[in-house]
Amino acid sequence: MTEFLPERIPLNIYDELLLHLDKPGSPLSLQMEVRVNGHLDEERLTRAIRSAAGHHPMVRASLVPHKASDKQLFWQIQDTLEQVPLRIIECCDEEALHEARTALHSLSVPLAEAPPFRCALAHCGEKGDFFMINMNHTVCDSVGLYSFMVSILRAYAGVADPVTGVDFIRARNGAPETVPAKFADHLARISRLLEVIGTTLKPPARIAADGMEDDTGLSFMPVRFSAAQTRRLQTLRHNGATINDLLATALHLAIERWNADHDQSTGRISMIMPMNTRDPAFRNDIASNLSVWVNVISRASDRADFEQLLTAITQQTASLKETGTMGLLIDLMREVRGLPAWIRQAVPGLLPLTGNRIASTTVLGNLGHARMPLPGDSALTLKELWFSPPCRMPMGLSLGAVTLNDHLHLSFRYHRQQFSREGAWAFAETFLDILNGQAVT
Numbered sequence: 113m114t115e116f117l118p119e120r121i122p123l124n125i126y127d128e129l130l131l132h133l134d135k136p137g138s139p140l141s142l143q144m145e146v147r148v149n150g151h152l153d154e155e156r157l158t159r160a161i162r163s164a165a166g167h168h169p170m171v172r173a174s175l176v177p178h179k180a181s182d183k184q185l186f187w188q189i190q191d192t193l194e195q196v197p198l199r200i201i202e203c204c205d206e207e208a209l210h211e212a213r214t215a216l217h218s219l220s221v222p223l224a225e226a227p228p229f230r231c232a233l234a235h236c237g238e239k240g241d242f243f244m245i246n247m248n249h250t251v252c253d254s255v256g257l258y259s260f261m262v263s264i265l266r267a268y269a270g271v272a273d274p275v276t277g278v279d280f281i282r283a284r285n286g287a288p289e290t291v292p293a294k295f296a297d298h299l300a301r302i303s304r305l306l307e308v309i310g311t312t313l314k315p316p317a318r319i320a321a322d323g324m325e326d327d328t329g330l331s332f333m334p335v336r337f338s339a340a341q342t343r344r345l346q347t348l349r350h351n352g353a354t355i356n357d358l359l360a361t362a363l364h365l366a367i368e369r370w371n372a373d374h375d376q377s378t379g380r381i382s383m384i385m386p387m388n389t390r391d392p393a394f395r396n397d398i399a400s401n402l403s404v405w406v407n408v409i410s411r412a413s414d415r416a417d418f419e420q421l422l423t424a425i426t427q428q429t430a431s432l433k434e435t436g437t438m439g440l441l442i443d444l445m446r447e448v449r450g451l452p453a454w455i456r457q458a459v460p461g462l463l464p465l466t467g468n469r470i471a472s473t474t475v476l477g478n479l480g481h482a483r484m485p486l487p488g489d490s491a492l493t494l495k496e497l498w499f500s501p502p503c504r505m506p507m508g509l510s511l512g513a514v515t516l517n518d519h520l521h522l523s524f525r526y527h528r529q530q531f532s533r534e535g536a537w538a539f540a541e542t543f544l545d546i547l548n549g550q551a552v553t
Contacts, residue, residue, distance in 0.1 A: 117169055117281070120176060120186040124284060126401035128185065130250045131175075138504045139220035143332070143512065143523060144257050145213070145244040146265070147496035152233055152241045157268060158196045164263035165193040165227065167275050168399035170251045171260055175223040187251075190226045197227065203234035203242070210332075213244060217525075218329035221248040228252075240495050249401075249502055254477050254512075255388050256399035258499070262485040269492045275397045283391065283398045316382035316473045318506055319367055320374035322539070323532025333524035333536045334498055335544070342520045347552045353426045355520075356478045358547070359513055360385070360429070361422045363476055364410045366543040373542075382472040383408045386501065387432065396483070406432050407472055418550055475510035477501035482516045500525040509539070 123131065134140035165171045172190040201212045216232045228251045234242040243264075247257050259275060266273045337345075348358055364381050371378045386403040388395060414424045482497055500512030500523040508530025512523040524543075526536045 117189055120188055121169075121281070121284075123185045123187060124401060126253070126403070127187075127250055130401065131185070133504065134220060134248065134250060135504070136220045138527070139218070139246075139330070140249045140502045140504065141217060141219075141221060142247045142249050142252070142254055142257050142502065143213075143217050143244075143498065143500040143525065144247070144254075144261055145242055145496075145498040146261065146494050147236075147240045147242050149240050149493045149495055150491075151235065152243060152268070154198070154200055154233060157233060157243065157264075158198055160264050160267035161196050161198065161231065162193045163267040164260060164273070167263050167273055168256075168260050169280055170256070170400050171229060171247075172226050173223075173228060173251050174226040177224075188226075193227055195227070197230045199230070199232040201232055201234040203236050209234055209236065209242060212242075214329065214331050216244055217246050217332070219246060221246060223248060223250060251401065252399050253386060253388075253401050253403040254479060254499060254501060255390070255396060255403065256401070258479060258482065259397050260399045265485050265492065265494075269486050269490050271487060271490065280398065280400075283394050284400045284402070316380050317367065317371070317378045318376075318473065319508055319530065319539075320371050320376040321508065321530050322374065322535030324529060326528040329528045331526055331528060331531075331533060331536065332498075332500065333526070333533075333540050335522040335524070335540060336496065337520040337522070339518045342515065342518055344552065345520065345547070348547075348550050351423065351426060352430060353422055354429070355515075356385075356476070356480075356513070357422060357426045357429055359478065359511070359522075360408055360425050360476055361418060362543055362546045363474060363511060364421060364425070365415060365418065365546050366539065367473060368412075368415055369546070370539055370542050379412065381410045381474075383410075384472045384475040384501075385429070385432075386477055408432075408476075418546070472507060474507055475501045475503050477510070477512045479512075479514040482514050484517075497521055498523045503527070505529055509536075511543075 130140060169189045170187070172193050173187040174190070176186040176188050178185050199216070201208070203209050203212055212232060212234050216230060219230055221228055221230055228248040230246045232244045234244070236242055245257065245261065247260075252260070263273050263275060345355055345358055349355070360383060363383065367381055368378045384405050385408050387406055388403050390396075390398060390402050408425055408428050410421060410424065415421050477499065479499055484494070486492060486494070494516060496519075497514050497516040498512070498521055499514050501510050503510035503525060505527055508527045510525045512525065514521050524536060524540050526539075531539065
């Protein structure tokens with residue numbers, strides 16, 4: 113990173129809203145993993161991680177000690193990444209890989225010292241090695257984590273990294289702060305923010321529990337679509353629906369069907385969906401928190417059948433993506449800055465990712481079609497790419513989606529308090545049955 117960086121940089125509003133949500137038993141972390149076509153050298157990978165961190169200041173960040181009364185919190189940015197927390201795993205089969213993934217992502221990554229991530233390299237023989245990152249969500253969103261992963265792969269392969277020309281401070285700060293408003297105006301606009309993102313006082317539906325692996329920790333259920341199955345999803349789209357809308361529809365219906373099979377009522381389903389607020393000029397290139405949460409809602413009357421619910425969800429997501437609505441969300445998030453410190457610290461308790469009575473039902477994060485990070489003639493190629501967003505109890509499940517090389521990759525993340533491994537697979541099968549049961553049009 114060639115640009116000048118101050119010794120300390122303030123937490124932005126996205127960082128602040130996430131800071132107090134990370135708990136040891138329910139880590140607020142992001143999962144990202146790649147499987148490559150061969151063997152990854154440990155020393156070379158360590159150098160690549162350190163090199164990539166040089167392009168992304170937030171992955172060299174630690175939280176400056178602070179008091180509860182402090183009005184502004186700060187990140188301390190290391191000049192270079194002094195230590196690389198890379199664990200090496202000799203992994204011979206899928207069961208060992210599952211255990212390694214569970215162990216890595218059940219960790220709550222501390223912020224007191226840099227770096228705010230942990231990673232693991234699993235040697236898997238002829239099937240190709242796995243490289244995994246567990247990133248504390250307080251410093252970075254999923255788009256930013258993918259940008260960091262791309263930088264690592266490019267550094268390993270010895271090719272140029274496009275993020276080197278991005279002005280990090282300008283990208284992170286976005287538009288200038290608004291003119292200070294009166295206290296009453298701030299509260300009125302915060303109320304509008306909570307309305308837009310879907311927070312209500314009535315608790316939403318919960319997913320019925322099925323078995324229990326343990327009282328702590330996370331596990332994952334990866335599902336990879338074939339190229340033909342991925343192409344088939346395109347035939348289910350109509351009236352402006354996206355692949356994300358299809359996945360959201362199937363997730364809502366799967367929750368309702370699952371609950372009915374477990375003699376539990378459903379009612380209103382509230383699903384968190386992160387939305388990228390980056391400027392189009394660097395939409396995929398900044399490792400930082402620059403996404404806002406919105407809620408996509410369905411009620412029993414919307415879920416009469418797949419087509420009806422797809423229409424309702426498509427209308428919601430299209431409205432949220434409109435320039436005016438996104439601009440309002442960004443402006444209102446900045447309004448939190450004008451509140452006294454004690455109120456700012458209370459705002460996260462009102463937002464969707466909290467584990468309190470108004471938390472949402474589930475989370476769906478979709479990175480879309482991942483651009484191929486390496487040249488076609490590179491000796492290193494990607495075979496698989498996996499991602500999942502965080503979920504906190506009582507949200508026992510989240511779903512991450514990304515498409516690589518015309519294959520959709522779905523990662524079902526679940527709390528061990530929510531599902532046993534068999535229960536998680538049964539829920540995933542319910543979801544897949546709903547998608548596969550739709551007639552091609």
